[in-house]
Amino acid sequence: MTATAARTSPRKRASNGAARRTDADEIGLDALVGHAGYAVRRFQIWIFQDFIKTLGNVDIRPTQYSVLTVIGANPGLSQMAVAKRLGIERARLVHLLDSLEQRKLVKRIKSKEDRRSHALHLTAQGATALAKFKRLAAEHERNVETKIGKENREQLLRILAGFT
Amino acid sequence: MTATAARTSPRKRASNGAARRTDADEIGLDALVGHAGYAVRRFQIWIFQDFIKTLGNVDIRPTQYSVLTVIGANPGLSQMAVAKRLGIERARLVHLLDSLEQRKLVKRIKSKEDRRSHALHLTAQGATALAKFKRLAAEHERNVETKIGKENREQLLRILAGFT
DNA sequence: TATTGTTATACTCTATAACTATA
DNA sequence: TATAGTTATAGAGTATAACAATA
Numbered sequence: 571m572t573a574t575a576a577r578t579s580p581r582k583r584a585s586n587g588a589a590r591r592t593d594a595d596e597i598g599l600d601a602l603v604g605h606a607g608y609a610v611r612r613f614q615i616w617i618f619q620d621f622i623k624t625l626g627n628v629d630i631r632p633t634q635y636s637v638l639t640v641i642g643a644n645p646g647l648s649q650m651a652v653a654k655r656l657g658i659e660r661a662r663l664v665h666l667l668d669s670l671e672q673r674k675l676v677k678r679i680k681s682k683e684d685r686r687s688h689a690l691h692l693t694a695q696g697a698t699a700l701a702k703f704k705r706l707a708a709e710h711e712r713n714v715e716t717k718i719g720k721e722n723r724e725q726l727l728r729i730l731a732g733f734t
Numbered sequence: 735m736t737a738t739a740a741r742t743s744p745r746k747r748a749s750n751g752a753a754r755r756t757d758a759d760e761i762g763l764d765a766l767v768g769h770a771g772y773a774v775r776r777f778q779i780w781i782f783q784d785f786i787k788t789l790g791n792v793d794i795r796p797t798q799y800s801v802l803t804v805i806g807a808n809p810g811l812s813q814m815a816v817a818k819r820l821g822i823e824r825a826r827l828v829h830l831l832d833s834l835e836q837r838k839l840v841k842r843i844k845s846k847e848d849r850r851s852h853a854l855h856l857t858a859q860g861a862t863a864l865a866k867f868k869r870l871a872a873e874h875e876r877n878v879e880t881k882i883g884k885e886n887r888e889q890l891l892r893i894l895a896g897f898t
Numbered sequence: 899t900a901t902t903g904t905t906a907t908a909c910t911c912t913a914t915a916a917c918t919a920t921a
Numbered sequence: 922t923a924t925a926g927t928t929a930t931a932g933a934g935t936a937t938a939a940c941a942a943t944a
Contacts, residue, residue: 657779663926
């Protein structure tokens with residue numbers, strides 16, 4: 571939206587005596603208003619904060635939830651496969667799994683086919699816990715729906731389906 | 735979308751002899767498919783990477799661009815006001831401004847009204863540079879449009895307008 | 899007392915590189 | 922030689938707390 575940027579003239583806000591108006595509503599964003607990335611980033615921050623809050627009691631963050639969900643749906647995957655599928659660095663997944671394994675939610679099993687790799691599985695406890703996490707995540711999703719509206723949420727999922 | 739989650743059955747992927755299929759396309763996401771946050775996060779990563787790449791020659795990242803744009807549109811703002819408006823921690827803005835000031839794009843001017851605060855302005859060089867950054871950011875925005883489509887991008891901006 | 903800018907610390911996340919053990 | 926998992930490091934980004942100067 572370059573047109574918007576070009577049309578917006580700076581509101582003078584001199585430091586030499588003019589009234590300071592610093593309310594968020596009063597401060598223009600200029601070109602940022604036309605940038606999808608800015609809106610998406612702000613929304614993503616809101617949505618993650620709601621997720622973290624809604625799953626606060628069970629201490630599960632979005633990335634942990636995504637790892638558990640993919641392992642639950644695809645038992646036996648290697649770490650590389652999970653990392654690639656979710657766009658996580660394999661080095662980072664090591665620490666994520668260390669934490670989840672310490673909490674007895676996930677287990678690494680040495681593969682007999684390829685002894686370099688680990689087959690990932692949920693523990694029985696992990697499967698039970700994940701069911702609970704999914705209920706809480708669904709509650710979070712209803713918060714999203716309340717925030718932006720049912721129709722808008724569905725449009726959003728449709729528009730961004732290609733990025734999953 | 736709990737229904738989706740409940741309906742999806744895990745595809746067995748035993749580590750004891752079954753063929754390993756680890757292509758990203760073949761690995762189900764289960765409940766993640768119904769979560770707006772997951773799609774939004776993946777899209778946000780794509781969009782920031784494209785922004786960073788498109789503005790790579792001028793070495794400007796999304797947060798730096800947002801700070802410069804807001805200062806350009808509202809000269810004389812305090813650091814607190816910029817931080818609040820953009821949702822950046824004031825402690826973090828200090829470092830961002832240190833960097834932008836070293837690059838002679840921004841200057842801090844001691845306020846005469848409130849000697850605790852700094853009025854922020856673009857330098858002449860900063861204003862010229864920002865005009866160039868905006869042209870590159872518009873190019874990035876056209877990449878977004880190419881990626882998701884003109885209509886979808888406009889719908890996205892409309893849906894998320896409340897988060898800016 | 900409260901606020902602005904600053905410094906400092908810790909933790910998350912991203913991006914690399916290098917090492918080991920296997921293939 | 923290439924790959925899977927691991928370890929380590931550095932840079933963003935987020936979240937706090939505390940301090941000096943000023944209100």
